[in-house]
Amino acid sequence: MNMMAKPELLHSIEVARLESKVAALADDLVALSDPNDTMSVIVNNSIRIVYVGRGSESIALSLSDKFSDETRIAYQADVVARLSKIKKYILEELAA
Numbered sequence: 001m002n003m004m005a006k007p008e009l010l011h012s013i014e015v016a017r018l019e020s021k022v023a024a025l026a027d028d029l030v031a032l033s034d035p036n037d038t039m040s041v042i043v044n045n046s047i048r049i050v051y052v053g054r055g056s057e058s059i060a061l062s063l064s065d066k067f068s069d070e071t072r073i074a075y076q077a078d079v080v081a082r083l084s085k086i087k088k089y090i091l092e093e094l095a096a
Contacts, residue, residue: 011069018076022061025083032090049086059083 026047029040039050042061050056059079063072 008069011073015069015072015076018073018080019062022076022079022083025080025087026061028087029083029090032087032094034094037093038090047083 026040026042029038029047029049030042033039033041035052037052039052041048045062046058046060048056048058059082061079063075065072067075
């Protein structure tokens with residue numbers, strides 16, 4: 001009897017894991033908001049980050065299930081990396 005999980009199941013688990021990580025990072029950025037430096041707000045499926053006096057960016061937090069799991073995994077991994085980089089920047093600015 002083969003106890004190996006199907007690739008589709010493994011991909012679905014990875015999508016869920018990454019979506020959870022993105023949600024946690026987005027919540028962290030909102031919690032770190034400072035009206036004098038960087039403000040983050042989650043609206044629907046996006047996070048809007050305003051770098052006070054320096055610009056802003058919006059990032060979609062996930063892709064719909066109309067995309068393949070492979071595409072969603074790649075996108076979520078990129079979002080995790082981007083939000084982690086932003087969080088690191090904010091924490092460095094707070095420590096300065």
